[in-house]
Every structure is written in C-alpha cells, then in structure tokens.
Amino acid sequence: MSAGTPAARISQRISAIAESATLAVDAKAKALKAAGRPVIGFGAGEPDFPTPDYIVKAAIEAAAQPKYHRYSPAAGLPELKKAIADKTLRDSGYKVDPSQVLVTNGGKQAVYNTFATLVDPGDEVIIPTPFWTTYPEAIRLAGGVPVEVFAGPEQGYLVTIEQLEAAVTDKTKILLFVSPSNPTGAVYSPEQVAEIGKWAASKGLWVVTDEIYEHLTYDGVKFTSIATAAPELGDKVVILNGVAKTYAMTGWRVGWMIGPADVIKGATNLQSHATSNVSNIMQVAAAAALTGPLTAVDEMKVAFDRRRKAIVAGLNAIDGVECPTPTGAFYVYADVRGLLGKEFETSNGPVRPTTSAELATLILDEVEVAIVPGEAFGPSGYVRLSYALGDDDLAEGVRRIQEFLGKAK
Structure with a gap:
C-alpha cells in the first residue's frame, strides 16, 4: 500500500x-x-x-440438567457422535467410528470446515452445476478454485463422466458430489454413483459428498452413498449431513462431517477456535432425532x-x-x-x-x-x-x- x-x-x-x-x-x-x-x-x-414432539421434549429435559450448562468437547457430545455413526451405518451402509465424526453448527459449518481443512490456495474443486450457493463461497474462502461443470435439464441435471474428465487438471484435488441435489432435486442412480466414485478414485481425488437430503426421495428412487458405492475411494471421502431437512430442524443448527482421523482432527482444531462446541441442548435433541423413528x-x-x-x-x-x-x-x-x-x-x-x-x-x-x-x-x-x-x-x-x-x- x-x-x-x-x-x-x-x-x-x-x-x-x-x-x-x-x-x-x-x-x-x-x-x-x-x-x-x-x-x-x-x-x-x-x-x-x-419439529417432532419427542425431539422438542428431549431438548427441554436437557435444558434442566446442569451438566449441559457447561462447555463440552468441541467435536461433539459422545452420545451424539455414536448416534451419528450408528445412523450412518443404518442409512448409508458405511461403517465409521464415532471418533471420525465432528458435530458442527449446522450443515454450513460442516461445509466450511471441510474445505478449510482440505483445500490449499490454488487447489481446484469440481462442482457439478447447478450447485447450492454456499459451496463455491466456502471453497474460495479456503483459497480454492471452484470449477463448474454444468448439466442442464436435457440430461436431467446429472453430470457425466465425460464432463468430469474434461474438467480435471493437475490442480484438481476434490470432487464435490451431491445426490439428492439442491437446487435441482436430481438423484443419481446407484450405477451412476458407483461409476463417478470409481472415476474419482482413479484420478486420486478426494470426494466431498453432501447427503443431507438422503431421506427425501420419490417414485421409488433410492439414495445411494458414494462412500459405500465406491469402496475404491478408501479414506479419501468426507460425508456432510445434518438433521435440518429430515426432521424439520433447520433452526436447531446441528450438522456434522465424517472423515478420516487426520481430517477430523484438523477440522476439530479449527472449530475449537471458531465456535467451540455446538449447543449441548441442540446436540441432545439431535441425538433424540437420530435414535428415534423415521415416522x-x-x-x-x-x-x-x-x-x-x-x-x-x-x-x-x-x-x-x-x-x-x-x-x-x-x-x-x-x-x-x-x-x-x-x-x-x-x-x-x-x-x-x-x-x-x-x-x-x-x-x-x-x-x-x-x-x-x-x-x-x-x-x-x-x-x-x-x-x-x-x-x-x-x-x-x-x-x-x-x-x-x-x-x-
């Protein structure tokens, strides 16, 4: 200056x-x-x-317990982390240890934490487009470069392997994968999910997959987790999720990220300085949601x-x-x-x-x-x-x- x-x-x-x-x-x-x-x-x-009554009741009861009036581990309450691990196995068929879970202040913090932890300046992240508005901003904040791959209505808003292949450079580090999609509502078939996951693994890419709409599918269409469909990815996958959409809990602000130990440790360190733990009351409510019925x-x-x-x-x-x-x-x-x-x-x-x-x-x-x-x-x-x-x-x-x-x- x-x-x-x-x-x-x-x-x-x-x-x-x-x-x-x-x-x-x-x-x-x-x-x-x-x-x-x-x-x-x-x-x-x-x-x-x-929000369902049993979840609200759990929060009210938790608010009366002094142990929840104090700081708790930045990565999340043990009971919620276990509930998330159990739920992930139940719904995605993906086995994780509770130590691989970081509880965040809503799904957005999980997105931010993930890209802040994985992305170095100049790293490219492939984003199937149309995309949710927060993804590219979180990538840019981390110093990364979002690379848009547009799939229009003519192809059902679903990107192809050929499009992804054309977008890869020697700077590409991550593929962002979202199914079901916000904003389009598009859902990839199990075969497409497996094919994309296998392709990403062959390129040595990380996959960050947002699964927050996993329970909202129609016409007999099934949700498929890329973490399960493409075991070739090994530990180079991070799952983002939360209770907001499934349980009508948008205002409760509880999300999470699941990943390998070093990534979760790094993201936890970041969160320990940014916000520390998510509200204990909200965490107890989220645990009640995940361990309760899907009625x-x-x-x-x-x-x-x-x-x-x-x-x-x-x-x-x-x-x-x-x-x-x-x-x-x-x-x-x-x-x-x-x-x-x-x-x-x-x-x-x-x-x-x-x-x-x-x-x-x-x-x-x-x-x-x-x-x-x-x-x-x-x-x-x-x-x-x-x-x-x-x-x-x-x-x-x-x-x-x-x-x-x-x-x-």
Missing part, C-alpha cells in the same frame, strides 16, 4: 463473498410479509412442519410428494416454462429460457427481462411471489422453487405465477 492510500475497511477475502441468494430472497419475502404484504415465499429450503419424515414425504406433483404440473402449464420432475429433496428447477426477452405488462409499463434474475424480481414486484433465480446456482435461465411450504400457499403462489407469466407477448 503506497503512502497516502487509505487502507480497505474490509478484507479482500470477505469482500469477495457473495451474500447467500436463497437467504436474501427469503429475508426479503419475510420483510414484505411483516409489512402486511401478501407475499408467498418459494425461496427457502425449509420444511413448514414443526415424521415418512409423513412429511407424503405431503412433499403431493406438492411436488402439483407444482410441476402447474409450472409446466405455462408457455415458455419447462419443469422436469425431480425425484429428490423438495425443490423444482424450472427452465425459463423460453420467457426471456418476452414482453410483460407491469405497473410501470412494458418490461422485457433478459435474465432469470430480472424475471424473478419482476414476479416478486408484480404478483408478490418470491422465487430464486438461476444466477444463485449457476447459469441464468432457470428458477428454483421450494415446495416445502403449505399446500394452500403453494396453490395460490403457482396461480399468481401462471396468471402473470401467461400474459407474456
């Missing part, structure tokens, strides 16, 4: 971070709603169901499945919109390229949106429906809508979108 040049108030590292687009859309929708506007939000990936998620899936079919049918009824039927998570990822450049009558006169971001803004301003544009997840031309909201709101929101977009010229 030359003499007389003022120092930047915010570091370049932090200044480069983009705000979470999904949370920004959700916050704007909630602010408008609080102001009395009849806004319907399709933005946040948040189940509208309450609640099965009930939620019935509602999600019903809403999935309704929103896909409603969006596909609009000229210029193509919405593939997702088989996982609780999102649809609609192709709106057919609407870009068309004219819409608005309260301020005719408007011709040329990007999905402009189209999403137009829909919020004109009919008070919040959706997330494709720019948050990769290329423009798409929009994500979460169907984890009430049936009545979903129906009304889709009706408004249909009415507005149906007038395109």
Whole structure:
C-alpha cells in the first residue's frame, strides 16, 4: 500500500463473498410479509412442519440438567457422535467410528470446515452445476478454485463422466458430489454413483459428498452413498449431513462431517477456535432425532410428494416454462429460457427481462411471489422453487405465477 492510500475497511477475502441468494430472497419475502404484504415465499429450503414432539421434549429435559450448562468437547457430545455413526451405518451402509465424526453448527459449518481443512490456495474443486450457493463461497474462502461443470435439464441435471474428465487438471484435488441435489432435486442412480466414485478414485481425488437430503426421495428412487458405492475411494471421502431437512430442524443448527482421523482432527482444531462446541441442548435433541423413528419424515414425504406433483404440473402449464420432475429433496428447477426477452405488462409499463434474475424480481414486484433465480446456482435461465411450504400457499403462489407469466407477448 503506497503512502497516502487509505487502507480497505474490509478484507479482500470477505469482500469477495457473495451474500447467500436463497437467504436474501427469503429475508426479503419475510420483510414484505411483516409489512402486511401478501407475499408467498418459494425461496427457502425449509420444511413448514414443526419439529417432532419427542425431539422438542428431549431438548427441554436437557435444558434442566446442569451438566449441559457447561462447555463440552468441541467435536461433539459422545452420545451424539455414536448416534451419528450408528445412523450412518443404518442409512448409508458405511461403517465409521464415532471418533471420525465432528458435530458442527449446522450443515454450513460442516461445509466450511471441510474445505478449510482440505483445500490449499490454488487447489481446484469440481462442482457439478447447478450447485447450492454456499459451496463455491466456502471453497474460495479456503483459497480454492471452484470449477463448474454444468448439466442442464436435457440430461436431467446429472453430470457425466465425460464432463468430469474434461474438467480435471493437475490442480484438481476434490470432487464435490451431491445426490439428492439442491437446487435441482436430481438423484443419481446407484450405477451412476458407483461409476463417478470409481472415476474419482482413479484420478486420486478426494470426494466431498453432501447427503443431507438422503431421506427425501420419490417414485421409488433410492439414495445411494458414494462412500459405500465406491469402496475404491478408501479414506479419501468426507460425508456432510445434518438433521435440518429430515426432521424439520433447520433452526436447531446441528450438522456434522465424517472423515478420516487426520481430517477430523484438523477440522476439530479449527472449530475449537471458531465456535467451540455446538449447543449441548441442540446436540441432545439431535441425538433424540437420530435414535428415534423415521415416522415424521415418512409423513412429511407424503405431503412433499403431493406438492411436488402439483407444482410441476402447474409450472409446466405455462408457455415458455419447462419443469422436469425431480425425484429428490423438495425443490423444482424450472427452465425459463423460453420467457426471456418476452414482453410483460407491469405497473410501470412494458418490461422485457433478459435474465432469470430480472424475471424473478419482476414476479416478486408484480404478483408478490418470491422465487430464486438461476444466477444463485449457476447459469441464468432457470428458477428454483421450494415446495416445502403449505399446500394452500403453494396453490395460490403457482396461480399468481401462471396468471402473470401467461400474459407474456
């Protein structure tokens, strides 16, 4: 810095971070709603169901116990780490020791911890695209370089080995793998999972796999863990997960990462300085969730499945919109390229949106429906809508979108 040049108030590292687009859309929708506007939000990936009673009860009982009023190990309560190890064997068929588990403040901290621990400046991380908004930001914070590999609706939003092969360089260290996917709801078949895992192993890559939507699949489609499907990966795999989506516990903030001992030790050291232990009360609640029945998620899936079919049918009824039927998570990822450049009558006169971001803004301003544009997840031309909201709101929101977009010229 030359003499007389003022120092930047915010570091370049932090200044480069983009705000979470999904949370920004959700916050704007909630602010408008609080102001009395009849806004319907399709933005946040948040189940509208309450957390099951037995989980809430466990938290209340824990809050009354003095032993949980104190610091606990940064890596997590032993009983929760054991529950996570047992649950991983039950659901993924992957055997881990509790010492291979780090409990984090939600799934996002697990993502951050993992890339901070594995990535050195200049390392490349392949990200199948569309991607969840936090992944590339966490990679950049660690000094890494996200390498996007885009798979469009023509291929079911599923990347191929050929695409991955074309993206590999001598700087590639990690493949990020997400199935079921946020934002698309796409789910890789067991054969595809095994093939991709075997390919990554042949390249000597680490695989970071986010399995937080593992229990949310439809139409008989099954979740497959790449850690199990591709034993060739050995110990070069890190599993990310949490209780948020399965048990309607988004606000409880409990996630975890599972990996080899040296990675978990490094990530634990980082967390010991960043946040220390996750709230003990929340950890006890998470343990109750994981050791309890999956009845609640099965009930939620019935509602999600019903809403999935309704929103896909409603969006596909609009000229210029193509919405593939997702088989996982609780999102649809609609192709709106057919609407870009068309004219819409608005309260301020005719408007011709040329990007999905402009189209999403137009829909919020004109009919008070919040959706997330494709720019948050990769290329423009798409929009994500979460169907984890009430049936009545979903129906009304889709009706408004249909009415507005149906007038395109």
